[in-house]
Amino acid sequence: MATTADFKNGLCLEFNNDLYTIVEFQHVKPGKGGAFVRTKLKNIKTGRVIENTFNAGVKVTTARIERRPHQYLYKDDLGYHFMDNNTFEQVSLPEEMIDGHKFLKEGQEVEVIYHAETETALSVELPPFVILKIVYTEPGVKGDTATNASKPATLETGVEIQVPLFINEEEVIKVDTRTSSYYERVKD
Secondary structure, eight states: OEEGGGOOTTOEEEETTEEEEEEEEEEEOOSSSOOEEEEEEEETTTOOEEEEEEETTOEEEEOOEEEEEEEEEEEETTEEEEEETTTOOEEEEOGGGBTTGGGOOTTOEEEEEEETTTTEEEEEEOOSEEEEEEEEEOOOOTTOOSSOOEEEEEETTSOEEEEETTOOTTOEEEEETTTTEEEEEOOO
16 A cells, blocks of 8 residues: 555556556645645556546555566467566467567567566567568669658568668668657668
């Protein structure tokens, strides 16, 4: 148990029979009436952000979550398969639990978030940037770089993103998994 005085960004709460992390909070002491805490809470399972106001001093139930390193193995009809880097146990998770699943490449390191009390997997987080190879893109036209133009490119995982005109097939690029966008070209 914790009170509103213990709030900090990243704290995990059991709220409305679900798990939420605090994204943002603000203690408010109006001139008239009691103090309260205005919060933005992110649902761990769905990723949806809600706003809620707690009266100052209210007790809330905290939940312990753990981040464990896993390695992505493969995908089949049962879902995406990961191996715990410490215990070598394998776990199969559905696509809905994985943010940015379209950027998963075999052997890639990810973090699986577990609810510590029940030992259930809640979600999978990819690293902020992944390095992928371009398997197909139209060739850029020389001299066509006066503007910040882009073209579609298909990556080795099958996803299509927009890249600058100077990027060619077989090049390796860094992709931002949070925005699903090109970040930079990777030098050999």
